[in-house]
Amino acid sequence: MTESTATEFNSADFRQAVGNFCTGVTIVTGLDDGAPVGFAAQSFVSLSLDPPLIAVCPAKSSTSWPRIRAAGAFCINILAADQLSICRAMAQTSVDKFAGIDWRSGLTGAPIISGGLAYVDCHLYEEHEAGDHTIAVGEVKDFSLVNGDASPLLYLRSGFGVYGETL
Numbered sequence: 001m002t003e004s005t006a007t008e009f010n011s012a013d014f015r016q017a018v019g020n021f022c023t024g025v026t027i028v029t030g031l032d033d034g035a036p037v038g039f040a041a042q043s044f045v046s047l048s049l050d051p052p053l054i055a056v057c058p059a060k061s062s063t064s065w066p067r068i069r070a071a072g073a074f075c076i077n078i079l080a081a082d083q084l085s086i087c088r089a090m091a092q093t094s095v096d097k098f099a100g101i102d103w104r105s106g107l108t109g110a111p112i113i114s115g116g117l118a119y120v121d122c123h124l125y126e127e128h129e130a131g132d133h134t135i136a137v138g139e140v141k142d143f144s145l146v147n148g149d150a151s152p153l154l155y156l157r158s159g160f161g162v163y164g165e166t167l
């Protein structure tokens with residue numbers, strides 16, 4: 001194991017270190033002129049209760065985020081463990097990612113993907129510059145716990161897993 005210092009930043013080592021923080025997986029969706037767009041994101045966080053805010057961090061290289069931003073609304077779809085294929089599809093770019101995926105429009109118009117654990121439907125509240133990503137803050141307009149009994153899809157150390165044990 002190597003040590004990184006501020007003067008000698010190694011991005012691969014950094015990713016390996018912070019990849020030990022286990023997250024769930026979401027699909028950030030939006031509706032662009034009637035067309036569903038979306039991308040896989042682990043950077044979702046619940047931010048504030050009053051007002052109800054959440055955040056997600058789109059990369060500046062994302063081709064979907066500018067289209068979602070333009071719509072002014074997005075939906076965070078929290079994936080179940082049996083939705084790994086949806087995650088993989090949504091982690092691609094420049095393809096018809098929604099082919100074969102069942103969805104409906106939520107309150108804001110953003111797509112709610114069927115079979116997820118929960119969704120959070122938002123208006124874009126504000127966006128902050130953050131290096132090669134932005135921090136997109138969403139004001140919650142609607143949410144639902146759709147299937148609280150199903151297992152979440154987990155992401156850890158560049159791999160996927162299933163939650164299995166309560167301590």
Ligand SMILES: Cc1cc2nc3c(=O)[nH]c(=O)nc-3n(C[C@H](O)[C@H](O)[C@H](O)COP(=O)(O)O)c2cc1C
Nearest residue numbers: 039040041042043057058059062063064091092093
């Ligand atoms: C588990 C997982 C988590 C990801 N998290 C993020 C994220 O938080 N932010 C982001 O911009 N991309 C994230 N990505 C990468 C995007 O999903 C990927 O770059 C996608 O192709 C972007 O699609 P787009 O060009 O249509 O926006 C993640 C991918 C995976 C597989």
